[in-house]
Amino acid sequence: MEFKHLSSPPLFLADNLALDFINTEYGTGDERHDCFENDLCVLEWLETAGLVPNGTEAPAGLLAEARLLRDAARTVVHAAMASVAADLTVVNSVLGKGHPETRLQWDEGAQRYRVDVRANARSPASLLWPVADALVKLVTDDKFAYVRQCEAHNCILLFHDLSKSHRRRWCSMATCGNRMKVAAFRNRKNS
Numbered sequence: 001m002e003f004k005h006l007s008s009p010p011l012f013l014a015d016n017l018a019l020d021f022i023n024t025e026y027g028t029g030d031e032r033h034d035c036f037e038n039d040l041c042v043l044e045w046l047e048t049a050g051l052v053p054n055g056t057e058a059p060a061g062l063l064a065e066a067r068l069l070r071d072a073a074r075t076v077v078h079a080a081m082a083s084v085a086a087d088l089t090v091v092n093s094v095l096g097k098g099h100p101e102t103r104l105q106w107d108e109g110a111q112r113y114r115v116d117v118r119a120n121a122r123s124p125a126s127l128l129w130p131v132a133d134a135l136v137k138l139v140t141d142d143k144f145a146y147v148r149q150c151e152a153h154n155c156i157l158l159f160h161d162l163s164k165s166h167r168r169r170w171c172s173m174a175t176c177g178n179r180m181k182v183a184a185f186r187n188r189k190n191s
Helices: 017-022 039-048 062-081 089-098 124-140 142-146 173-190
Strands: 025-028 031-034 101-107 112-118 147-149 158-160
Touching: 017 062, 017 124, 017 158, 039 062, 039 124, 062 089, 062 124, 062 147, 089 124, 124 142, 142 147
Parallel strands: none
Antiparallel strands: 025 031, 101 112, 147 158
């Protein structure tokens, strides 16, 4: 998968849309990468996540709104992990302004009713609404208890541990998991 506008490729490894959105800013220690450098980068992430069709135009202000939502979402998730309240202003704003229009329509061909959902692709909030909706579903679900932060030293990535045993420790075995296992092996060898 090629990312034309992203200098830091996004990591889709959290098993949750809202967490993958939060993880668009990642890194260890002082080395941070932000996948969102401009409106086109945000749009490309939304396309890759399957939230908007290819060719959607980026509305002005998409980058600023995406970064605000990402920071707010990270705060909400960390607050929920600590069982404390967080400021929900940004999330509720995106939910309110971006909510798609839902209509019940008769489908003549199928001879039955169907739901027609239409988003206003001209506003940042409408493009980001599915992310805010995924965040709401995540933090209100009983399985929120399985949201974890990577145990690798200084890694800030979050993931939803949906493994059978719920013992996943790292954002990715290929990166942080290997790094931590190699470090543990060296420590045992040098001891």
